[in-house]
Each structure stands twice: as structure tokens, then as C-alpha cells.
Amino acid sequence: MKPAPFVHHAPVSVEEAVSVLGEVGHDGKVLAGGQSLIPILNMRLASPGHLVDINRVTGLDSVEVTPEAVRVGALVRHAGLERSAEAYAALPLLRQALVNVAHPAIRNRGTTVGSIAHADAAGEMPAILALTDGVVEVAGPSGSREVAWSDFFLGALETSLAAEELAVAVRFGRFPAGTGTAFTEAARRHGDYAMAGVGVAVTVTDGVVSGALASFVSVTDVPSVLDLGPALDGAEPGSGEWDAALDTVAEAVRGHVEPEGDIHASADYRRMLVTELTRRALPRAADRAGADT
Amino acid sequence: MTDATTGAETLHDVTVTVNGVRRSAAVPARRLLSDFLRHDLELTGTHVGCEHGVCGACTVLVDGAPMRSCLMFAVTAQDHEVTTVEGLCSAPDARVAPTGESMNPVQQAFAECHGLQCGFCTPGFLTTVTAYLEENPSPTSEQAREAISGNLCRCTGYQNIVKSVLRAADIRTERAAEELS
Ligand SMILES: Cc1cc2nc3c(=O)[nH]c(=O)nc-3n(C[C@H](O)[C@H](O)[C@H](O)COP(=O)(O)OP(=O)(O)OC[C@H]3O[C@@H](n4cnc5c(N)ncnc54)[C@H](O)[C@@H]3O)c2cc1C
Ligand code: FES
Numbered sequence: 001m002k003p004a005p006f007v008h009h010a011p012v013s014v015e016e017a018v019s020v021l022g023e024v025g026h027d028g029k030v031l032a033g034g035q036s037l038i039p040i041l042n043m044r045l046a047s048p049g050h051l052v053d054i055n056r057v058t059g060l061d062s063v064e065v066t067p068e069a070v071r072v073g074a075l076v077r078h079a080g081l082e083r084s085a086e087a088y089a090a091l092p093l094l095r096q097a098l099v100n101v102a103h104p105a106i107r108n109r110g111t112t113v114g115s116i117a118h119a120d121a122a123g124e125m126p127a128i129l130a131l132t133d134g135v136v137e138v139a140g141p142s143g144s145r146e147v148a149w150s151d152f153f154l155g156a157l158e159t160s161l162a163a164e165e166l167a168v169a170v171r172f173g174r175f176p177a178g179t180g181t182a183f184t185e186a187a188r189r190h191g192d193y194a195m196a197g198v199g200v201a202v203t204v205t206d207g208v209v210s211g212a213l214a215s216f217v218s219v220t221d222v223p224s225v226l227d228l229g230p231a232l233d234g235a236e237p238g239s240g241e242w243d244a245a246l247d248t249v250a251e252a253v254r255g256h257v258e259p260e261g262d263i264h265a266s267a268d269y270r271r272m273l274v275t276e277l278t279r280r281a282l283p284r285a286a287d288r289a290g291a292d293t
Numbered sequence: 294m295t296d297a298t299t300g301a302e303t304l305h306d307v308t309v310t311v312n313g314v315r316r317s318a319a320v321p322a323r324r325l326l327s328d329f330l331r332h333d334l335e336l337t338g339t340h341v342g343c344e345h346g347v348c349g350a351c352t353v354l355v356d357g358a359p360m361r362s363c364l365m366f367a368v369t370a371q372d373h374e375v376t377t378v379e380g381l382c383s384a385p386d387a388r389v390a391p392t393g394e395s396m397n398p399v400q401q402a403f404a405e406c407h408g409l410q411c412g413f414c415t416p417g418f419l420t421t422v423t424a425y426l427e428e429n430p431s432p433t434s435e436q437a438r439e440a441i442s443g444n445l446c447r448c449t450g451y452q453n454i455v456k457s458v459l460r461a462a463d464i465r466t467e468r469a470a471e472e473l474s
């Protein structure tokens with residue numbers, strides 16, 4: 001199907017974009033890569049009167065690495081972030097997760113910030129923003145503000161962004177030295193939205209775990225982080241103690257997630273999947289933590 | 294959006310470089326790039342299957358990178374370079390099916406290896422694989438599968454398409470060697 005008619009705005013600066021968004025209010029939508037929005041428009045699940053196309057806005061297309069974070073502008077495409085050598089060196093988790101986001105042709109156009117603003121519970125990057133304790137940088141009519149990930153995601157497809165606000169960038173936090181990460185998911189076909197997925201970060205100090213976190217895809221309504229420290233802290237990866245701790249982890253994951261069943265997978269199957277995926281991801285992350293130190 | 298008195302939609306003058314030629318048309322903002330190519334520019338090589346990004350039939354190269362033309366508006370493509378399946382070959386008239394050496398290596402490989410049956414999905418595979426081989430000139434068969442994972446084909450069962458990707462890589466190498474000698 002085809003989209004309903006709309007008025008196209010093509011601002012060239014953040015100020016102009018915000019002022020147009022302010023004028024059109026709830027009848028307007030930001031158009032970034034369009035890889036989530038245009039299917040919705042084509043199927044007429046939404047028909048906003050105004051689209052504020054930010055593709056011509058200058059200054060939003062850079063990836064910057066600082067000692068604390070990887071900052072990704074609103075026009076950085078998934079593929080651009082995936083290929084960035086600096087981003088990979090600072091936070092390998094980004095590429096580990098991004099290769100699971102749709103197919104290359106979609107990643108060439110879709111933006112990472114757009115997928116976070118879209119806040120799909122099946123999206124990989126919202127979960128990664130949570131796992132890295134990330135922040136969304138927002139510009140609005142009354143100036144700019146920063147929103148911590150935990151205040152950003154309100155529900156499935158729902159964020160604390162106001163209609164007249166633009167997300168200009170996100171900052172993914174970097175992990176302490178000695179941290180290894182892994183991301184894994186299960187989809188019916190590679191590149192499809194996952195039935196379940198998990199990203200993990202394991203910090204190893206003097207040969208034993210000193211911190212472990214996990215964040216999930218498609219099995220929680222909003223991104224959330226599960227602290228696996230209580231189960232894994234003090235365990236030496238690969239030891240008998242570690243194997244026993246993984247059973248405790250599995251129990252914790254089963255209790256934490258709240259999957260819903262649909263045509264692709266039942267709730268029980270998703271819960272089983274995500275538990276198994278977490279078991280597999282943790283040793284990989286722990287290995288990489290070892291390689292790092 | 295629409296004119297209050299006539300009900301007509303506002304038109305935008307859109308100019309896009311398609312297959313190396315500057316092409317313009319006046320279209321409403323909601324015109325998808327796929328429809329702009331097919332209806333306004335009459336380049337019907339680009340096929341439209343699902344219009345929500347899943348099938349890959351509409352894939353074109355935008356500034357050299359494969360993208361879904363059904364998930365982009367023509368107004369956003371203003372001043373960008375688009376390559377459609379018609380632009381892959383060096384035949385003088387893009388609307389006549391190319392033959393022999395005028396076919397690009399991927400087109401030749403699909404013809405040789407029976408990488409198509411009905412041909413509906415083919416334009417999307419040809420653009421996708423052409424761009425892929427630019428970056429990865431000698432894929433393994435595993436990588437060839439991965440490269441086409443975003444394109445659906447209801448006819449072939451994919452085996453011959455994987456063969457075509459590998460054969461296209463060989464043809465590229467052969468042609469490069471011929472040019473040198
Ligand atoms: C076939 C297919 C498969 C896919 N598979 C996956 C997958 O496996 N995993 C996954 O995570 N995603 C998947 N996607 C979606 C893809 O990742 C999108 O790129 C992403 O979700 C949205 O980014 P975008 O730039 O395209 O945003 P758009 O589609 O332009 O916008 C999405 C929404 O976010 C808002 N928005 C965008 N940018 C901003 C901003 N800067 N400030 C404020 N609001 C903004 C828009 O108004 C809109 O409501 C898939 C898409 C397709 C078509
Ligand atoms: S028509 Fe564009 S992906 Fe199917």
C-alpha cells in the first residue's frame with residue numbers, strides 16, 4: 001500500500017527541525033532512516049499530517065569515542081556504526097549486536113538513534129543502550145536535555161520524548177578494563193526480529209568475576225538490566241564453581257523475563273531460549289574479558 | 294499536502310541521478326522511490342513485492358549502497374545517485390535485456406547458473422550481489438548465503454543463486470585478468 005498524503009519538511013539544522021516539530025506538534029513525525037516508519041505509513045497504521053525529514057540536517061552524522069562513551073549522532077546509519085573501527089575498539093558490543101539488526105540493506109539506511117527512538121521491544125539497540133548505561137541527548141523548544149536510558153523507555157514503542165523533541169544523539173557507556181561482552185539471539189531466519197536475544201558484559205579481575213550484567217531482546221516490554229553479580233561474582237570462568245553459578249544465572253533469567261507468546265514462538269519457548277542463550281553468551285564474554293587483560 | 298480548493302496534492306520537483314543520468318519529475322511528497330523509478334521515470338526493472346522492506350525485490354543502490362527503494366521517499370533521494378538493475382549493464386539501451394559482455398558479471402553468472410526462474414526477485418538480487426562483491430570479491434559459499442539472506446525468492450530454492458554469487462566472483466576475476474593481458 002501507499003502512505004496517505006503528508007506535508008514534507010526538510011530542515012537543515014537542529015534548531016529548524018525543533019521549531020518545525022514545535023509548530024506541527026502531535027500531527028508531526030520525525031523521519032530518519034524510515035526503516036520502521038515507512039512500513040507503518042505504507043500499511044497506513046499511521047498517517048501523520050507532517051513528516052520532519054532530518055536527512056539534510058548537518059552535524060548529526062558522526063561517531064565520537066571518548067574515554068567514557070561512544071557518542072552516536074542521529075544520522076549515523078546502523079551500517080556506519082557497525083563499520084566504525086574506533087567504535088569497535090572502544091565498545092565491541094556495538095558491532096556484536098548490530099550484525100543482528102535486520103539485513104545489510106536495512107542497516108545501510110536505518111539509524112541507530114532511530115531504532116532507540118522507536119523503542120521496539122524486539123530491537124537490539126535499545127537493549128544495548130540499557131546494558132551500557134547509556135544516555136539520550138535530546139533537543140527541544142526549551143533547549144537541550146539528557147535522558148538516562150532508564151527514564152527514556154516507558155513501554156513498548158513508547159518513550160519519554162515529547163512530540164516536539166528530537167533525539168540528536170545517544171551515548172553508549174564504555175565498560176571498565178577487564179570487561180568482555182557478547183551478544184546472541186535466536187530468530188526464525190537470520191536478520192529477522194529475534195524471538196529472544198541477550199547481551200552480556202562480564203568483568204574479570206585477578207582471574208575471577210567481579211561484575212556481570214545482562215540485557216534482553218523480545219522478552220521484556222522495556223529494556224531492563226539484570227545484575228548477575230550476585231550469581232557470578234568470585235567465580236573463576238570455566239571452573240566447577242562457575243558451572244554451578246550458571247545454573248543460578250539461568251534461574252535468575254527465568255524469573256526476570258516476561259515474554260509474550262505470538263505466532264513466532266510461545267512465551268514458554270522464548271523463556272527457555274533466552275535462558276539457554278544467556279548460558280552460551282556468558283562463557284564467550286568471560287573469554288574475551290580474559291583476552292582483554 | 295492538498296490544495297484546499299482543488300483537492301490536488303502539492304507536487305515537489307525531484308531530481309535524482311539515475312544510472313548516471315539526471316532525471317526529474319514533479320511528484321507528491323508521499324511518492325516512494327520505487328514508484329518514482331517505475332511510474333515517473335518508467336524504469337520498470339525495479340520490482341515491488343511487499344512494500345515493507347522484507348522481500349528485497351525493490352533493492353537499488355543509493356550512492357553505491359543497497360537500500361530498499363520501497364522504504365525511501367523520492368523527495369529524500371533528491372540529488373543522490375541511484376543505480377537500478379537497468380544501470381548494471383553497459384548495453385546502450387537499458388530497456389533491452391543485455392547479452393554477452395555487456396552484462397555485468399553478476400548478470401552473466403545468474404544467466405549461466407540458472408539463478409532465476411520467474412525473475413521477479415532477480416533485480417533485487419543483482420543489485421545486492423553487485424554491491425556485495427565490490428566489498429567482498431571472493432566470498433565463501435557460507436558468506437554467499439549470508440549476502441543474499443535479505444532477499445526472498447519463491448522459485449529457485451536458492452541453491453542456484455548461491456552458485457551464481459560464487460560464479461560472479463569468478464567472472465569478475467576472469468574479466469580483470471583479461472583486461473590486464
Ligand atoms: C525488514 C526489516 C527488518 C528489520 N529488522 C530489525 C531487527 O531485527 N532489529 C531491529 O532492531 N530493527 C529492525 N528493523 C528496523 C530498523 O532497525 C530501523 O532502522 C530502526 O528501527 C529505525 O531507525 P530509522 O532511522 O529507520 O527510523 P525511522 O523509521 O525514520 O523512525 C522510527 C521512529 O522513530 C522516530 N525517530 C527516528 N529518529 C528520531 C530522532 N532522531 N528523534 C526523535 N524521533 C526519532 C520516528 O519519528 C519514528 O517514530 C527492521 C526493519 C525492516 C524493514
Ligand atoms: S518491495 Fe521493497 S522490500 Fe519488498
Ligand code: FES
Pocket residue numbers: 408409410411412413414415445446447448449
Ligand atoms: S525467480 Fe521467481 S521469485 Fe525468484
